Structure formats: structure tokens, C-alpha cells
Amino acid sequence: MDHTQAPVLEALRRFQDQGELSFTPPGHKQARGADPEARAILGDAVYRSDLLASGGLDDRRMTGNVLKRAEELMADAVHAEHTFFTTCGSSLSVKAAMLAVAGPNEQLVVGRDVHKSVVSGLILAGIEPVWVDPQWDGEQRLAHAPAPEAFEEALERHPEAKGALVTSPTPYGSCTGLDRIAEILHARGLPLIVDEAWGAHLPFHPDLPSWAMDAGADVCVTSVHKMGSGLEQGSVFHLQGELIDPETLQSRADLFGTTSPSVLIYAGLDAWRRQMALQGEQLLDEALRLAAAVRGEIEKIPGLHVLGYDDLVGTGRGADFDPLPVVIDISALGTTGYRAADWLRREHRVAMHLADHRRISAQLTYADSAATTDPLLDALRDLADHAGELAAGVPDFVVPTGPEMRMEQVVRPRDAYFGPSEPVPVERATGRVSVEMITPYPPGIPAVLPGERLTEPVLDYLRTGLEAGMNLPDAADPELRTIRVRR
Numbered sequence: 319m320d321h322t323q324a325p326v327l328e329a330l331r332r333f334q335d336q337g338e339l340s341f342t343p344p345g346h347k348q349a350r351g352a353d354p355e356a357r358a359i360l361g362d363a364v365y366r367s368d369l370l371a372s373g374g375l376d377d378r379r380m381t382g383n384v385l386k387r388a389e390e391l392m393a394d395a396v397h398a399e400h401t402f403f404t405t406c407g408s409s410l411s412v413k414a415a416m417l418a419v420a421g422p423n424e425q426l427v428v429g430r431d432v433h434k435s436v437v438s439g440l441i442l443a444g445i446e447p448v449w450v451d452p453q454w455d456g457e458q459r460l461a462h463a464p465a466p467e468a469f470e471e472a473l474e475r476h477p478e479a480k481g482a483l484v485t486s487p488t489p490y491g492s493c494t495g496l497d498r499i500a501e502i503l504h505a506r507g508l509p510l511i512v513d514e515a516w517g518a519h520l521p522f523h524p525d526l527p528s529w530a531m532d533a534g535a536d537v538c539v540t541s542v543h544k545m546g547s548g549l550e551q552g553s554v555f556h557l558q559g560e561l562i563d564p565e566t567l568q569s570r571a572d573l574f575g576t577t578s579p580s581v582l583i584y585a586g587l588d589a590w591r592r593q594m595a596l597q598g599e600q601l602l603d604e605a606l607r608l609a610a611a612v613r614g615e616i617e618k619i620p621g622l623h624v625l626g627y628d629d630l631v632g633t634g635r636g637a638d639f640d641p642l643p644v645v646i647d648i649s650a651l652g653t654t655g656y657r658a659a660d661w662l663r664r665e666h667r668v669a670m671h672l673a674d675h676r677r678i679s680a681q682l683t684y685a686d687s688a689a690t691t692d693p694l695l696d697a698l699r700d701l702a703d704h705a706g707e708l709a710a711g712v713p714d715f716v717v718p719t720g721p722e723m724r725m726e727q728v729v730r731p732r733d734a735y736f737g738p739s740e741p742v743p744v745e746r747a748t749g750r751v752s753v754e755m756i757t758p759y760p761p762g763i764p765a766v767l768p769g770e771r772l773t774e775p776v777l778d779y780l781r782t783g784l785e786a787g788m789n790l791p792d793a794a795d796p797e798l799r800t801i802r803v804r805r
């Protein structure tokens with residue numbers, strides 16, 4: 319296929335050149351009606367490219383196939399059979415993929431380290447999860463994606479399961495053995511869904527971990543705004559093989575999607591595919607070289623350690639790792655990742671991605687260069703110089719071991735979520751069944767799920783974590799004085 323084409327961008331240009339008059343949404347009418355300050359801050363280009371997909375970008379019945387052609391080019395670029403664009407993030411795509419595999423009261427084998435959007439999918443569809451434990455590194459207190467054998471074992475225990483879902487890479491860059499998991503599923507004639515929200519770039523460089531379609535997955539979901547250069551909310555899902563019907567997948571996505579998709583987001587997806595198809599390897603080559611240099615420099619800073627191959631790969635860990643998320647263990651500074659991240663933003667205007675009890679991470683992409691990583695390194699050196707200040711008065715933070723983090727699922731997520739509930743003081747919640755999802759964010763992996771029986775170690779972790787700076791945006795009581803439980 320001709321990857322110099324970008325059907326969405328080309329259609330946008332045509333629309334703008336023709337000076338068409340719209341008597342349709344959006345009501346700002348190519349910026350004319352927009353708030354003047356918004357025009358000044360966003361720029362009119364944003365409004366001029368914000369138009370209806372059908373009856374704007376394309377004709378009323380989409381006979382120009384603008385979106386379809388852009389999706390076909392994306393599928394070709396990543397060696398998938400079908401690709402679908404969505405404008406509500408991988409949070410939508412992953413739900414569509416799950417519902418294409420399992421329906422109400424059916425079982426799906428799912429890693430317990432999934433993103434909260436997967437749990438929302440379980441609740442909405444009434445799918446029964448068969449949980450597979452991640453691999454826990456007890457020393458680092460870090461979860462890696464579940465091992466292939468754990469999926470095999472779960473499928474043996476639950477032969478009626480309709481398929482499986484695994485997250486790889488994890489937000490920490492750890493990747494599991496996808497080819498082996500795909501084999502295990504396919505030996506039983508079942509499909510594998512991969513939540514590859516963090517892996518948009520993987521198909522475009524041979525030195526990066528292998529990615530879901532090449533590893534044999536049936537459907538995979540990717541956030542192009544995370545490691546690619548799409549606009550926020552730009553997500554795609556890719557499909558191959560005979561186990562999932564493309565029409566079914568499209569129909570499930572339609573259940574969740576908007577009837578007013580953002581053409582801006584489509585344009586970001588289309589342009590990124592062209593950039594990757596034409597220049598991806600070269601751009602990622604430079605990014606990988608930069609990441610190696612930055613990792614080396616951070617390692618020289620006293621008190622900082624960058625998680626690399628030895629920390630992320632091996633028995634009980636991942637099968638491979640992506641070096642672009644630069645995850646830094648700062649525990650030797652005697653402080654928490656939350657404090658360190660807040661300090662870096664306040665003192666240096668440097669925003670880190672993840673922050674947890676002992677780590678921060680800097681996500682590098684091919685958009686970075688020495689112009690961005692030099693100030694990052696200066697800020698990290700200054701962070702180490704301020705270790706004393708950052709360590710003073712750090713609240714006690716009780717981080718459980720992996721097995722202590724796992725609670726028993728005693729009621730299905732949907733039944734607990736929609737069932738009768740009451741708030742109870744957190745000190746009296748042990749032994750009760752949660753109806754809430756409680757999620758440290760980022761990365762957005764729920765610590766508590768609806769239907770799980772609450773335990774002391776997890777409640778202590780959340781309570782003390784909150785005091786230490788953990789962010790729990792979805793808790794019904796953000797201060798966690800109470801928690802909603804099944805009545």
C-alpha cells in the first residue's frame with residue numbers, strides 16, 4: 319500500500335480549501351463562534367479541523383471511504399488484517415475487544431494486573447473473570463504480567479472460559495511471553511486479547527519487544543497517544559485470524575462509541591501511521607540510542623537506580639522489556655516516588671509519568687532529544703542533592719507483599735457493583751465485600767475490585783498510601799474515611 323497517503327489529512331485539507339459552509343455541528347462553525355480566549359490559546363487550526371466525520375470530512379454516507387482507507391493503511395503498517403480507529407482511548411477499545419469474546423455470565427481469563435477499563439468492561443457486560451495472578455517481585459514490590467503457565471493452569475481449571483486477556487507491556491515496560499500465551503489459547507481454539515495500550519511503537523523497530531499481532535494474538539488494543547504521537551484519546555484495535563468476527567468487534571465498539579467522533583483524533587492517528595510507516599525505524603533508532611544514554615547517566619546519580627534487563631527480565635519476571643519508559647528506583651534517597659515527582663514538578667517544572675512508593679518514571683519517545691533529557695538529568699541530579707529534605711518526615715507507608723495484595727473475589731464484579739451497599743468506616747471494613755473499585759492512579763491498576771473481600775493489608779496500604787501522597791481518584795470517599803461495601 320502507498321504509505322505516503324494520509325486519507326484523513328487529505329480530506330481535511332480539501333474541506334478547508336473548498337471553504338464549505340456548514341449548517342451542521344459543531345456549533346463553533348470553524349472557529350467563528352468560539353470564545354476569543356479559547357481561539358487565542360488553542361489556535362484557530364484546532365477549530366478549523368474540528369468537523370463532522372460524516373457530512374463534513376466525508377459525505378453523508380461516507381462513500382469517500384476516508385476513514386476506511388486510513389484504517390486499512392494502519393492495518394497494513396502493523397501487519398494486522400483489520401484495524402479500527404476509536405476516539406475514546408483504549409478504555410473503549412479494550413471493552414469492545416472483551417465483549418467480542420465473552421458475554422453476560424461467560425468466563426474470561428484475565429490477569430489481575432489489568433487497567434481499570436477492563437474491570438469496567440466486566441461490570442458492564444456481566445462477564446465472570448477468572449483471575450490470573452501477575453508475577454510478583456517481592457524484593458522490588460513490583461508486579462510483572464502473568465506468566466504463560468498461569469494462563470494454561472487457569473484454562474485447565476476453567477475449560478468453559480471463552481478466551482483470555484493479558485496486559486503487555488505493563489506501564490513499567492515489562493513484557494510477557496505473548497507468543498507462548500497465544501499458543502496456549504489457540505491449542506484450545508480460544509482467542510487472546512492483548513491490552514497493548516503502552517506498545518503503540520513496538521511494531522516499528524526490530525530491537526523493541528515483539529508485539530501482539532506478530533506474537534499471534536487475535537485482537538490487540540493500543541493507545542496511540544501514549545507511546546505514539548497521536549492526540550489524547552486516539553486508540554486503535556487490530557484484529558487477525560478467524561476466532562473473532564470483524565463485524566462482531568465493530569458492533570461491540572459501536573455500543574460504547576460516540577456518534578460524534580473527533581476528526582482531530584482521527585487525523586492524529588492517520589498522520590502517526592504515515593510517520594511510522596515512512597520513518598518509524600529511524601525515529602525509534604534515535605529514541606533507543608537516547609534512552610540508552612539517559613539510562614547510563616541516571617545510573618551515575620547517587621541514590622538512583624534505573625530498572626533494566628536484570629530487574630525486569632528473567633524467571634518470575636518478564637520475558638522482555640521496553641527501554642523507553644525509564645523507571646527509576648529512588649528508594650535509596652529515603653523518600654517516596656510521590657514526593658520526588660511533586661518536588662521535580664514544583665522545583666524544575668519537570669513532569670514525571672508514574673510515581674509509586676519507591677519509583678518514578680520518565681517516559682521517553684522519539685519526540686525527545688538532548689534538549690529535553692539534559693534538563694531531566696539536571697533535575698534528577700538536583701533531586702539527589704536534596705535527599706535529606708525529601709526524606710524528612712516521610713510518613714510510614716505499609717506496602718504489602720504480592721500475595722497480601724490479592725483478595726478473594728467472592729461476588730462477581732457486576733453483582734457487587736449494582737447490588738445493595740452502605741458506607742462503613744475503613745477501620746471496620748476488613749472482611750466486608752467492596753462494591754467499589756479503588757485505583758491508585760497512575761498507572762490505574764485497581765487495588766480493590768467490586769466483589770472482593772477486603773483485607774487488613776490492602777486497607778492499610780491504601781490508607782497509609784493516601785497519607786504518603788497516593789492518588790485514588792475513583793474512591794467514593796477520596797479521603798478513604800469510609801468505603802462502600804455490600805449490605
Ligand SMILES: Cc1ncc(COP(=O)(O)O)c(C=O)c1O
Pocket residue numbers: 406407408409410412432433435485489513515516541551553761762
Ligand atoms: C494498560 C492500560 N490499558 C488501557 C488503558 C486505557 O487507555 P486510554 O487512556 O487510552 O483510555 C491504560 C491507560 O493508562 C492502560 O495503562
